[in-house]
Amino acid sequence: MTKKVKSKQSSSVSPGICYLAGAGPGDLGLVTLRVKELLEKAEVVVFDYLCNQEMLKWVKDGVEIIYAGKKAGNHTMRQEDINALLVEKTRAGHTVLRLKGGDPFLFGRGGEEAEALAEAGLRFEIVPGVTSAIAAPAYAGIPVTHRDFTSSVTIFTGHEDPLKADTALDYARIASLPGTKVMLMGIERMGPITDELQKHGMDPQTPVALVRWGTTGRQETLEGTLGNIASRIREVGFSAPAVAVFGEVATLRHKLGWFEKRPLSKKKIVVTRTRQQAGVLSAALRELGSDVYELPTIRIEPPVDLRSFAELVQDVHRYDWLVFTSPNGVSAFFEMFYKLYSDAREIGGVRIAAIGPATAKRVREFHLAVDLQPSEFVAEAIIKEFKAKVGDVENQRILLARAEQARDVLPKELAKMGAIVDEAIAYRTVPETEDVSGGIARFQTDGADMITFTSSSTVENFMALKLALPPGLKTASIGPVTSQTMRDLGLIVDVEAKQYDIPGLITAIREYYGA
Numbered sequence: 001m002t003k004k005v006k007s008k009q010s011s012s013v014s015p016g017i018c019y020l021a022g023a024g025p026g027d028l029g030l031v032t033l034r035v036k037e038l039l040e041k042a043e044v045v046v047f048d049y050l051c052n053q054e055m056l057k058w059v060k061d062g063v064e065i066i067y068a069g070k071k072a073g074n075h076t077m078r079q080e081d082i083n084a085l086l087v088e089k090t091r092a093g094h095t096v097l098r099l100k101g102g103d104p105f106l107f108g109r110g111g112e113e114a115e116a117l118a119e120a121g122l123r124f125e126i127v128p129g130v131t132s133a134i135a136a137p138a139y140a141g142i143p144v145t146h147r148d149f150t151s152s153v154t155i156f157t158g159h160e161d162p163l164k165a166d167t168a169l170d171y172a173r174i175a176s177l178p179g180t181k182v183m184l185m186g187i188e189r190m191g192p193i194t195d196e197l198q199k200h201g202m203d204p205q206t207p208v209a210l211v212r213w214g215t216t217g218r219q220e221t222l223e224g225t226l227g228n229i230a231s232r233i234r235e236v237g238f239s240a241p242a243v244a245v246f247g248e249v250a251t252l253r254h255k256l257g258w259f260e261k262r263p264l265s266k267k268k269i270v271v272t273r274t275r276q277q278a279g280v281l282s283a284a285l286r287e288l289g290s291d292v293y294e295l296p297t298i299r300i301e302p303p304v305d306l307r308s309f310a311e312l313v314q315d316v317h318r319y320d321w322l323v324f325t326s327p328n329g330v331s332a333f334f335e336m337f338y339k340l341y342s343d344a345r346e347i348g349g350v351r352i353a354a355i356g357p358a359t360a361k362r363v364r365e366f367h368l369a370v371d372l373q374p375s376e377f378v379a380e381a382i383i384k385e386f387k388a389k390v391g392d393v394e395n396q397r398i399l400l401a402r403a404e405q406a407r408d409v410l411p412k413e414l415a416k417m418g419a420i421v422d423e424a425i426a427y428r429t430v431p432e433t434e435d436v437s438g439g440i441a442r443f444q445t446d447g448a449d450m451i452t453f454t455s456s457s458t459v460e461n462f463m464a465l466k467l468a469l470p471p472g473l474k475t476a477s478i479g480p481v482t483s484q485t486m487r488d489l490g491l492i493v494d495v496e497a498k499q500y501d502i503p504g505l506i507t508a509i510r511e512y513y514g515a
Helices: 033-041 053-058 079-091 110-119 132-139 171-176 187-199 229-236 248-256 278-287 306-314 327-340 357-364 379-390 409-416 439-446 456-464 480-488 502-512
Strands: 017-022 044-047 064-067 095-100 123-127 153-157 180-184 207-212 220-225 242-246 268-271 291-294 298-301 321-324 351-354 397-403 420-431 450-453 474-477
Touching: 017 033, 017 079, 017 110, 033 053, 033 095, 033 123, 044 053, 044 079, 053 291, 079 095, 079 110, 095 110, 110 123, 132 180, 132 207, 132 242, 171 187, 187 229, 187 242, 207 229, 207 248, 220 229, 220 248, 242 248, 268 278, 268 439, 278 291, 278 502, 291 439, 298 456, 306 327, 306 420, 321 327, 321 357, 327 357, 327 397, 327 420, 351 357, 351 379, 379 409, 397 409, 409 420, 420 456, 450 456, 450 502, 456 480, 474 480, 474 502
Parallel strands: 017 095, 017 123, 044 064, 044 095, 153 180, 268 291, 268 450, 321 351, 321 397, 397 420, 450 474
Antiparallel strands: 180 242, 207 220, 207 242, 298 420
């Protein structure tokens, strides 16, 4: 029998809309493009406990972010309150994004939230997500169907106590169904659940695999049988959130397991770069299997004296050399340049020098060549390069596009060589004041194995947070200048990149862990 829902029509339809979206199983790479697009335009975001908070870095400034997480024994909001909240925010005319772990319609109570919006006469859309029922086993090397084992899969919830008199689950039927069985939630009730399944005829020797925090760097898998998995959980202290797989396919894990075998598996690594820049380093470390989370300590802002910067950019064609010391300087320079000019040829005949391959790459992205690039990625190296490749710079005009409060080595040494040097302060780094992705909270509760620093400012602003350092925390530095700042502030440098850029830092971390 189909239940019909009558929508209440109002005389003035709210312009608001609510997107009920699946946030996927945890791996940021499994978030759909549609969800990322909605995060970038949402005005209100309501998210659950199992959503990866790092996706919140994609929201625009000023968005209202509301945590509505529910986990065993700890409900931030009742379901009725969540329904009312979605109706309230949508009726007020907002673009609301309701993020639910996995898929919103698979044990996510998304149907109830959709009903509440429909009954209020409000617009809504459903955005399916990748469910952990399939993804978590896959990351553990377990296909839920396999031609040699089974062609069917049953998904059920362990949320309810199986001993309840009015339980909605028919354990006799579940036990008798052929094929793989996947259970979401209910790890804390595994004893009664497996007892019920055995009571109704399931073989105690049925292989079982539990995948905890599936698809994330925290993933771990526990194996057993229907008869002993409950005791195995107690023995090792295995806890939620986890997906349970019952069936012969669980034995394929030993042949097909891949995710937990990667070189940096089980290593918790913190990335302190700006929210906009952290992605490259985070993605590379995740690819190696580490449990990465971002704790941005700085953000990039325009210079205080924007007018002076604009005047120097406007006169760039009058200079002999334009020197960039970071990708941020390149981005800021050309953002201003193209506000002032519509033709790239207005840059004139100025030659370009860049410190480091990342800076040079950013220059080339603007379809300009780099005329001078030292093999080392520090200011001192570019002085050597000028002396070796250019020679006499007497009375040559050099424009440095760089950060506020950068080291004064470069302008001083160039001036000693007789150059006329002007500094264009292109940007400044300021402390990050928002913990949108929950990095600080996680550092305080979960700790970390290693923390990475990619500039002196990331070190300084991290130390300014005055966070207690977890026991055994190791540090990784992108190069000698950053390392010196770390030592000056009382940190031990455990890892230093030999090549002073992000690929060099990643290589150094791999070597440190013997990978």
